[in-house]
Amino acid sequence: RQSMGWADLLQDYVQEHQSSSSKSITTVDEEAEMDALTRDYIAEKEKEDERKRHEIGRAKSRTSTSASDGLRIPSFYKRKKKTEDLSEDDLVKKERLAYEASLQFKKHVIDGRAIENLKNALKMVKDREHGGMNMEGEFGSGDISTDDLDYLINTDGETDLTYDEYVKLREVVEPMSPPLNGVLTDEVFAQLHKDGFLVSADSILQYIDKLNGVRQSTVDLLPYDVTGDGYLTEQQLERFLLDKATESRNFTQAFLADYEQFYPVVAHKKIFFFLDPNKRMKVKLTELAASPVMMELKKALPVPRTRIEEAEQDSNWFYQGNTLRLYDEYSALDRDGDGLLSPEELLFFRQGSLNPEFIRGVFERSETFFGSLIDFRTFVDFVLAMENKSSVPALRYFFRILDINSRGYLTTFDLNVFLRWTVDRVKQEGVQMVLEDLIEQIYDLAKPKEELKITVDDLISSGVGATMVQIMIDWRALIAFEYAEKMPSEILPRESG
Structure with missing residues (x-):
């Protein structure tokens, strides 16, 4: 085995322990073997990083140009724009068609008159004595007063509509307001109804308002869909x-x-x-x-x-x-002013407490330039993930980085690679913890469906996926987690988003 490379040793180790029923590494020899494999992996990656740095330096020396003095905004690296397959004339025609499509859809936007008709119809259905309707379908009492509106948006029992009243409302309002045709369906009643099979006037108005917002947004977006x-x-x-x-x-x-x-x-x-x-x-x-x-x-x-x-x-x-x-944050990180960020520069992100192994993974999973540099666009993706850790898209983003060998699940080796650095770093702050115990805690939090394999679905369904991610990528978060665990009255909360 000593003549084998670290990658072969890792594969051999994983195969030997894949079917293990224990969550942890159980013997001193196995712990030592995992430790050696992890260190070999990290050493190999560090050599690769050094090679990339030399390549970047050579590439920059060949392509560098002097920047103009006095520019307020540095020139960030710009991707080459893809040429359009359409000719200019064809593009103009398609833009015209897209605009005409938006005008056609605009007929479905619920205008102010339709809203007023709806409010008056709601009032009429609940109070037949207040104005009523004439034979032409026009309201006889004109606009409803402020007191009437207060009456409508009040959430007490008087504003609730039965199903029969809801159907009557639909029959009254649709002939006068074409944009409301097909809106007040039975499915909507089922969606909005509460106990007693009633629906409030307020919930109907709120639903119409949201629906109209979606329709107006569609009108705004349609002119830009030139391909249709x-x-x-x-x-x-x-x-x-x-x-x-x-x-x-x-x-x-x-x-x-x-x-x-x-x-x-x-x-x-x-x-x-x-x-x-x-x-x-x-x-x-x-x-x-x-x-x-x-x-x-x-x-x-x-x-x-x-x-x-x-x-x-x-x-x-x-x-x-x-x-x-x-922009200011990106510019501050871009210490050499070349418009791109290196792994070394991104390590200074925010408090500078991120795991170098995680930063390496960010670059390996991103589109890079000159071998290992990211631009402003990729940086924005990174910030979105960091600021929305509990969201499903962010957890998927992090999982792709933590899944070192792209197997579709995290193993003890993956956890070992990322947690080793954070554990060593917090020890420098005087916080003592055992790496193997922390790995077991991660498995306990994830509750994977399959032993020793944490999938992205496990991460999401656990409810504490962001906590697990932060423990592995940020040493300050690990310290906060360790202190929280020592407080018996505290329960780790489930995360929203």
């Missing part, structure tokens, strides 16, 4: 985002002039992060229009006459302040 396939590519979505930012009062002209190339990237990356899990490089238009991400986007890109509330600016990913934040 119901999907938007990155380039198409970036055009939409930049156009909307230009129209909005929430974005200054100075910002748009200086950060025109960055804002669409930051904005569309979140959309693709959550809506394109299979990396098809396109998102379905209808799914985007109905998504929570679109709701957040619309708050940052409202109609020109409105502004986003200051309290929402810091938490809204699509506001211009977030692009400035990411």
